[in-house]
Amino acid sequence: MVKPIITVEHLFAQYGDTQVLKDVNLEVNPGEILVVMGGSGSGKSTLLNHMLGLKTPVSGTITIDGVNIFTAKSKQLRHLRQKMGVAFQGGALLSSLTVADNVRLPLEQNTSLDTQTIDIMVRMKLELMNMAGTGHMMPSELSGGMLKRAGLARAVIMDPKLLFFDEPSAGLDPTTAVELDELILTLRDAMNMTIVVVTHELESVFKIADRVVVLFNGEVVANGTVDEIKNSPDERIQNMINRQPNTYRDDGEVYFNRLLDKDNI
């Protein structure tokens, strides 16, 4: 039995008075791709923020590579973070730096490698992302897809053990989305990365996931392999898979009343 590399235990989170996560438990095993799936408002982004240590919960623990991230000393947390890469939704590049300087940043700040070595590593990662020759450009000059790829190059520049994706396919055209899926699979296989993907794009999920966790209103409603999820008896999950909003199943009269309901706006 291999020990999980990420463990989330009894996580409760709140935004003001709203409960955003309720008793979330999950594990991520080394070398696997875990997809956290859910509609908007399901709490999946909040869960990711907690896993990254960007937010603290009301209660619960998250252990990553043996480190309890909410109680760790800052030096321990720093060491852990250097083993983690995060690909944010819009790339989250620093607007005042060129693409190359952005990708180079973790190396410059956290290692003592020679500039020449760093330059080559940056070029290698940009080549991997099909972004060769774009190093001199500023983030404001890049398209949405290029921003994501530059952000991903930066996320993997230190060959992290753990990689996190926040909505990787959002805003990408289908071809680029497929390329990105392939890249995620390659990163797991060739670099032995453990990958956590937060998304609501079904096609990606079924293609890349080793396991899937489904969130609904802040609760885990399913946790298993792709096949287990596809065969889940849970109505909400079946609706999600069949892309049916829950309300379509209401009969004509209920629908009619809803159209006229003054409060339904």
Add this chain to the structure above:
Amino acid sequence: MNIEIEQQNNYQVVKLYGEVDLSNSRSIKLDIIKLIKSKNNVIVDFTHLQYIDSSGMASLVEAFNEAKENHTEFHIVGANGSPLQVLQLTRLNTVFNLADSVGAVTHNG
């Protein structure tokens, strides 16, 4: 990570054991470049190398470049497992002269 350097025919063979990563890639690079600057032909033996990261790869690219400028030979042999996958992923297998073993290089040289 262990490193053994021995002479075979007119090559310096650098055997890498274990893992090359951020903690040791720079010092390995400096060792290899020192050999190259002393006009040695270098073979880097990957047979017992279990893991090499991008900093290690970049360091070898720099060493290779140094060898070109010094007009000496530079080979990588015995790549297998994860290091071989990384060479393929980064397409550096098209850049370096990869061979199966030290013998394959020294017998042809």
Add this chain to the structure above:
Amino acid sequence: MTALFNAISNLGAATRKNIDSLGLATMFLLRIVSSLFTGLVSFKQVLKQIYFIGNRSLIVIIVAALFTGMVVALQFYDTLVRFGSVDLLGSAVALSLIKELGPVMTALMLIARVGSATCSEIGIMRNEQQFDALDCMAINSYRYVMLPRLLAALICVPILTAVFDLVGISGGYIVGVHIQGENPGAYIQGVLDTISFKDVLVGQIKSLVFGLFIMWIPLYYGFYLHLNQKNMGAEGVSNGTTQAVVMSAIIMLFSDYIVSSLAL
């Protein structure tokens, strides 16, 4: 009765909220200052910020100083001439600029130019998750983003204030001597006689204090943009910037009074 109670509890809530903000802002400043000891601040970054604050505001400061000096001289001349004390013009212009108008006008110009730009920039960084990214890369955003800007402000503002003073006094000279025909020697002598080291020091201390607020407040409003739920997106950045500029100006004027009264 309930209306009265509501009013009181609203006042209480607002007061608590403001004290909370004050506490948060103070912690924020302390974190920036303490990051100085966590490692070397990037010299390159500080220089970049000095260029942004200093170079690009220089022309504006010079133009503002020139006209301020000229109008101050004009007004003083008008009053002094009635008392037959026109040879006091140099002293009057110099004193009012060095002790008060120089620091305050420079600060206001910089609040408008630098304060608003900084708050927008930091606010946009917050919106685009750039600070989250820095945290995840184990890079200290206080040392990497905030500290260079704060240091640059503390360096530039006193220098720019000195420039304002000099240009303003020259503007006064142009009005007093060339327009009103007063004795150049009297003007200059007046300046040199009346201005003491203490006056200059107080002026520079004021500008240092203003420099702190000019940078600290916009940084704070930009950085904590996301705490106010209504503040997401472009409208949020614009709101935050407006608040930052207004608050900077008010606090600057308030501290102006405090420093002035402490100095006298």
